[in-house]
Structure formats: structure tokens, C-alpha cells
Amino acid sequence: MDTRSRPFRSVLYIPGSKSRALEKAKVLPVDAVIFDLEDAVSVSEKEAARETLAQALAAGGYGARMRIVRINGLDTQWGSDDAKAAAQMGCDAILLPKVSDPADLDALAAITGDVPLWAMMETPRGMLNAAAIAAHPKLQGMVMGTNDLAKELQTRFRPDRLPMMAGLGLCLLAAKAEGLVIVDGVYNAFKDAEGLAAECSQGRDMGFDGKTLIHPAQVDVANTAFAPSAEEIDLASRQIVAFDEAEAAGQGVAVVDGKIVENLHVATAREIIAKADAIAAVSA
Numbered sequence: 359m360d361t362r363s364r365p366f367r368s369v370l371y372i373p374g375s376k377s378r379a380l381e382k383a384k385v386l387p388v389d390a391v392i393f394d395l396e397d398a399v400s401v402s403e404k405e406a407a408r409e410t411l412a413q414a415l416a417a418g419g420y421g422a423r424m425r426i427v428r429i430n431g432l433d434t435q436w437g438s439d440d441a442k443a444a445a446q447m448g449c450d451a452i453l454l455p456k457v458s459d460p461a462d463l464d465a466l467a468a469i470t471g472d473v474p475l476w477a478m479m480e481t482p483r484g485m486l487n488a489a490a491i492a493a494h495p496k497l498q499g500m501v502m503g504t505n506d507l508a509k510e511l512q513t514r515f516r517p518d519r520l521p522m523m524a525g526l527g528l529c530l531l532a533a534k535a536e537g538l539v540i541v542d543g544v545y546n547a548f549k550d551a552e553g554l555a556a557e558c559s560q561g562r563d564m565g566f567d568g569k570t571l572i573h574p575a576q577v578d579v580a581n582t583a584f585a586p587s588a589e590e591i592d593l594a595s596r597q598i599v600a601f602d603e604a605e606a607a608g609q610g611v612a613v614v615d616g617k618i619v620e621n622l623h624v625a626t627a628r629e630i631i632a633k634a635d636a637i638a639a640v641s642a
């Protein structure tokens with residue numbers, strides 16, 4: 359499936375070192391998995407996790423879920439070997455942490471060849487260079503790293519995420535300008551479904567494609583928040599019908615529920631229907 363036409367409502371991090379979690383992902387209704395070799399794996403397990411992950415991916419069983427491998431940074435002692443190994447794992451993309459400059463992606467691509475790349479956006483310099491990073495020819499998607507960003511910015515976590523907004527906004531603009539997928543950061547309190555739902559709702563309103571997650575308990579909340587609602591699908595369907603009828607009658611504008619519907623609204627309506635169809639396809 360083409361990356362832009364597949365859903366990314368729920369993108370679950372799985373530590374590459376945890377065989378049980380690697381197995382569990384095969385039955386979870388997630389749109390994508392980030393197999394992590396970076397922060398979720400302790401220093402003492404780095405090499406073993408690389409091998410465990412290679413075996414899990416070789417065994418397969420992840421179905422339609424997009425398989426993304428997050429390696430350690432190339433400035434670490436594991437990064438280069440991770441990159442070489444990930445390029446042979448048959449994954450769908452490789453995710454590089456702490457991308458601050460397009461040259462970081464050049465360095466990775468020199469090792470990984472044609473494998474599509476994703477970028478963790480989580481440093482102040484990365485925020486400022488978001489447009490240039492998004493324009494990298496091998497880049498397919500961006501993932502917000504809001505924990506690292508908070509650390510670098512020395513901000514406090516707030517429910518409204520006000521201190522993050524400049525960075526989130528810059529990355530969203532950059533990703534949208536280049537037609538990339540962009541996924542929001544994690545919600546750390548994985549037992550707080552209400553807080554997660556509020557943050558997912560905010561992320562959806564802002565235009566993120568989905569949410570990165572750290573625990574299976576978070577999956578249903580994200581899948582619901584980032585899917586078109588029944589009301590949105592119903593309205594989109596009626597807008598398309600009304601606009602088609604208006605056009606057939608030689609008019610450029612229709613009215614639905616007291617609001618005008620122009621060709622740009624119909625384009626959005628068609629995207630909503632396409633997303634609902636894509637979700638139905640992966641859920642079947």
C-alpha cells in the first residue's frame with residue numbers, strides 16, 4: 359500500500375529487546391509499529407536487541423502493519439551497525455532519532471541505500487530546519503519526539519502543550535508542504551485514557567495523521583480519535599452528493615446543513631471517505 363494512502367492512527371513503539379511484546383504486536387489493531395533499538399533498549403541489551411528484532415522481522419506475521427525500525431543515532435557506538443542491520447531486515451522504513459539537519463539523513467542513506475527513511479523530530483535545531491529535512495528525497499514521514507523536545511526546551515509538560523506549539527507547528531507545516539506523513543508524540547501516562555484522548559483530539563485537530571504509543575492500552579483511543587467519525591463520514595457523503603447535483607445543474611456551490619460547499623470542501627470530503635475506506639481495508 360502507498361504510504362500516503364495508508365492510515366497511521368496508531369503507531370506503537372515496541373522495544374526490540376522484548377520478545378513477548380514483539381509477538382503481541384502481531385495481534386494488536388495498530389496501523390504501524392516502531393521497532394525500537396534506541397531509548398526503549400538498555401545499553402546492556404543493544405546488540406542482543408538487534409539480533410532479536412532481525413529474527414522477529416524475518417519470521418514475519420505483522421500483516422498490513424507498517425514496520426518501521428528505529429535505530430540508534432549515527433553518533434553513537436551502535437548507530438552504524440544498527441543501520442547496516444536494519445537495511446537487511448526487510449522493514450518498510452528506518453527511523454533516525456534526533457534529526458537536526460538534512461545531512462543526518464544523507465549519512466544514513468549512504469548506509470541504507472533505497473530503504474525509505476523517517477525522521478524523529480525532537481531537537482530545537484531540527485524544528486528550525488524542519489522544512490529542509492522534510493524536503494529530503496528519501497524521507498517519507500516525521501515522528502514528533504516530544505519527550506526529547508521537552509528536555510531540550512526545558513519546558514514543563516502541560517495539558518495544553520503550549521510550550522510545544524511552535525515546534526509542533528513548524529514540523530506540521532514542513533511535513534504538509536512535502537506531502538509527508540506526520541505522527542504526534544507519545545503520551546507518557548499510559549494508564550490515563552482520558553488524558554490520552556484529550557491529547558489525541560488536540561493532535562487530530564492540528565492535522566497529525568496519528569499518535570505514537572507506548573502501550574497496547576492506548577491503541578483503541580488513538581484509533582478512534584484519528585479515524586473519521588460516523589458524523590464526519592455522513593456529512594462528507596452528503597456534501598459530495600449535493601455538490602455533484604449542484605454541478606449537474608450548472609452551479610458551482612451547494613448548501614448542506616446551512617453551510618456552503620465548494621470544490622475545496624468536496625476535496626476534503628473525498629479525503630475523509632478515502633481515509634475511512636483505507637481504515638476499513640486494514641481492519642478487514
Ligand SMILES: CC(C)(COP(=O)(O)OP(=O)(O)OC[C@H]1O[C@@H](n2cnc3c(N)ncnc32)[C@H](O)[C@@H]1OP(=O)(O)O)[C@@H](O)C(=O)NCCC(=O)NCCSC(=O)C[C@H](O)C(=O)O
Pocket residue numbers: 370371372373378379380382383394397398478480502503504505506507543544548571572573574
Ligand atoms: C511501559 C512499559 C514498560 C510497561 O510494560 P509492562 O509493565 O510489561 O506492561 P503490561 O504488563 O501492562 O503489559 C501488558 C501486555 O502488553 C505487552 N506490552 C507492553 N508494552 C507493549 C508494547 N509497547 N508493545 C507491545 N506489547 C506490549 C506486554 O508484553 C504484556 O503482554 P502479555 O504478557 O502477552 O499480556 C511497556 O509498555 C514498554 O516498554 N513500552 C514501550 C516503551 C518505549 O518504547 N519507549 C520508547 C519510546 S518513547 C520515545 O522514546 C519517544 C521519543 O523518542 C521522545 O523523545 O518523545
Ligand SMILES: [Mg+2]
Pocket residue numbers: 397455478480503505506
Ligand atoms: Mg526521543
